[in-house]
Amino acid sequence: MIAVEKSIYGDDVLFAQNLIKEESVFCLPGSAFSAPGYVRIVLTYDEQIMREAADRIKDFCERYAGAKCQEEDSSDEGYEANNCESS
Numbered sequence: 001m002i003a004v005e006k007s008i009y010g011d012d013v014l015f016a017q018n019l020i021k022e023e024s025v026f027c028l029p030g031s032a033f034s035a036p037g038y039v040r041i042v043l044t045y046d047e048q049i050m051r052e053a054a055d056r057i058k059d060f061c062e063r064y065a066g067a068k069c070q071e072e073d074s075s076d077e078g079y080e081a082n083n084c085e086s087s
């Protein structure tokens with residue numbers, strides 16, 4: 001199970017719904033397994049397909065994290081630059 005940062009992605013159900021809708025990558029919300037706040041990703045395809053899925057998940061997460069940073073950047077109050085700097 002992988003933790004979902006609610007302040008960035010919403011709850012685990014919304015994360016799973018948006019990942020499917022935006023990137024065509026299926027995962028299960030942890031709520032389905034009595035583990036809200038997490039998602040479950042099953043690795044059952046060949047390596048090439050799994051790498052493509054991982055790239056899509058990465059793009060999805062970076063897009064949402066970037067949007068959250070831009071929201072935070074609109075005000076100086078409470079903004080921590082180190083949370084949004086790229087590595």
